[in-house]
Amino acid sequence: xxxxxxxxxxxxxxxxxxxxxxxxxxxxxxxxxxxxxxxxxxxxxxxxxxxxxxxxxxxxxxxxxxxxxxxxxxxxxxxxxxxxxxxxxxxxxxxxxxxxxxxxxxxxxxxxxxxxxxxxxxxxxxxxxxxxxxxxxxxxxxxxxxxxxxxxxxxxxxxxxxxxxxxxxxxxxxxxxxxxxxxxxxxxxxxxxxxxxxxxxxxxxxxxxxxxxxxxxxxxxxxxxxxxxxxxxxxxxxxxxxxxxxxxxxxxxxxxxxxxxxxxxxxxxxxxxxxxxxxxxxxxxxxxxxxxxxxxxxxxxxxxxxxxxxxxxxxxxxxxxxxxxxxxxxxxxxxxxxxxxxxxxxxxxxxxxxxxxxxxxxxxxxxxxxxxxxxxxxxxx
Numbered sequence: 001x002x003x004x005x006x007x008x009x010x011x012x013x014x015x016x017x018x019x020x021x022x023x024x025x026x027x028x029x030x031x032x033x034x035x036x037x038x039x040x041x042x043x044x045x046x047x048x049x050x051x052x053x054x055x056x057x058x059x060x061x062x063x064x065x066x067x068x069x070x071x072x073x074x075x076x077x078x079x080x081x082x083x084x085x086x087x088x089x090x091x092x093x094x095x096x097x098x099x100x101x102x103x104x105x106x107x108x109x110x111x112x113x114x115x116x117x118x119x120x121x122x123x124x125x126x127x128x129x130x131x132x133x134x135x136x137x138x139x140x141x142x143x144x145x146x147x148x149x150x151x152x153x154x155x156x157x158x159x160x161x162x163x164x165x166x167x168x169x170x171x172x173x174x175x176x177x178x179x180x181x182x183x184x185x186x187x188x189x190x191x192x193x194x195x196x197x198x199x200x201x202x203x204x205x206x207x208x209x210x211x212x213x214x215x216x217x218x219x220x221x222x223x224x225x226x227x228x229x230x231x232x233x234x235x236x237x238x239x240x241x242x243x244x245x246x247x248x249x250x251x252x253x254x255x256x257x258x259x260x261x262x263x264x265x266x267x268x269x270x271x272x273x274x275x276x277x278x279x280x281x282x283x284x285x286x287x288x289x290x291x292x293x294x295x296x297x298x299x300x301x302x303x304x305x306x307x308x309x310x311x312x313x314x315x316x317x318x319x320x321x322x323x324x325x326x327x328x329x330x331x332x333x334x335x336x337x338x339x340x341x342x343x344x345x346x347x348x349x350x351x352x353x354x355x356x357x358x359x360x361x362x363x364x365x366x367x368x369x370x371x372x373x374x375x376x377x378x379x380x381x
Contacts, residue, residue: 031062035069040105042068052105070105074166077116079123081172090136093174098123098154104162112161119158123168126153136175143170227356231349238345 033053035041041053044066053060053067060067081095100119102108108115130149131139139146147168155165175183 027062029062031059031065033058033060033067038071038073039069040072040102042070042105042109044068049106049110068105068109070102070108072102072105074099074101075116077120077123079120079127081174082124082128083176084128084131086131086136086139087133088135090179091176092131092136092139092179093172093176094127094131094139095171096123096127096150097169097171099166099168100158101164101166102162103164107160107162115158115161115163118161119154119163119165122157123150123154126150126157136179139173143173146170223356223359227352230352234345234349238342241341 033041035053035055035058037055039055041058043050043053043058043060045061046064058067077098077100079096079098081093084092084094086092098119100115102115112118127150130146130153134142134146147170150168151165154168158165174180
């Protein structure tokens with residue numbers, strides 16, 4: 001019996017010893033603190049701040065120590081949307097985003113109850129103050145200025161809490177319904193004004209281009225008319241020359257053929273011409289010579305007068321009195337000379353056409369600011 005009691009006490013003692021050892025181990029293990037690389041630990045022992053705990057393995061006194069882990073990464077705080085009255089009395093809903101970072105863990109924990117809530121509340125009041133001092137148009141167009149001003153104000157205020165404000169971004173500026181409707185009407189009116197300006201500018205440019213085209217067309221037409229008249233005049237000159245040469249050759253043939261004729265033959269030819277003229281439909285007959293001479297010659301031809309008609313001398317007498325045909329009529333060009341002259345005329349016309357094409361090309365390259373007189377002067381050159 002006593003043996004059993006002794007064995008029971010030994011088992012109980014072993015159990016108690018194991019429990020004590022386990023409790024001690026658990027207590028010692030509870031003093032282990034693991035700090036992450038992006039954290040900083042604050043060690044408080046029995047209500048006293050003992051210092052910082054660096055990232056990694058740390059052991060503190062168990063049961064009597066409190067370790068606060070502070071996150072040192074950049075944190076994003078969402079500022080709730082709030083209605084703000086601008087300087088021009090336009091109700092506007094504004095919200096923002098604030099980027100903060102803990103730079104002094106002691107201040108962030110000991111100087112403020114909750115630095116996150118405190119920063120959000122401060123950002124709300126600061127945003128309302130800054131927006132209230134600006135007009136709606138300035139808020140819409142100067143967001144960078146607002147962001148910079150909010151960041152400076154918040155960073156200065158949160159410096160005492162060990163928090164640095166890295167950036168502030170206005171996320172949305174939403175005017176209330178009536179204000180938004182007025183802005184839409186204003187935008188629509190502005191767009192209509194711009195459309196009218198663009199339309200007027202387009203009409204202006206179109207009119208300028210049409211006037212420029214009409215000016216160049218008139219210049220080209222005038223140049224074409226000038227070239228046409230030059231060509232017509234040149235053609236008329238060549239035609240007159242050729243007609244005159246043909247008439248000269250005909251006169252030469254007539255003069256040479258009339259040399260051996262006597263007065264009787266001439267009278268017969270004249271009477272034959274009168275017969276042809278009288279057979280026409282005309283009511284007037286014009287005699288291109290003196291009628292008395294015709295009658296006299298006709299009478300002599302019929303034998304009314306015994307005076308003999310003197311014979312006309314030979315061709316040599318005509319040449320002696322009048323001169324040689326070459327001296328009277330001038331040199332008549334042969335066909336080869338006529339072809340050479342026509343070739344020279346065609347060459348000159350081809351050159352004039354090339355000059356016209358060059359002038360047209362210069363007119364196309366000519367700037368719109370040139371005066372018509374200058375353009376015509378250049379075309380003539």
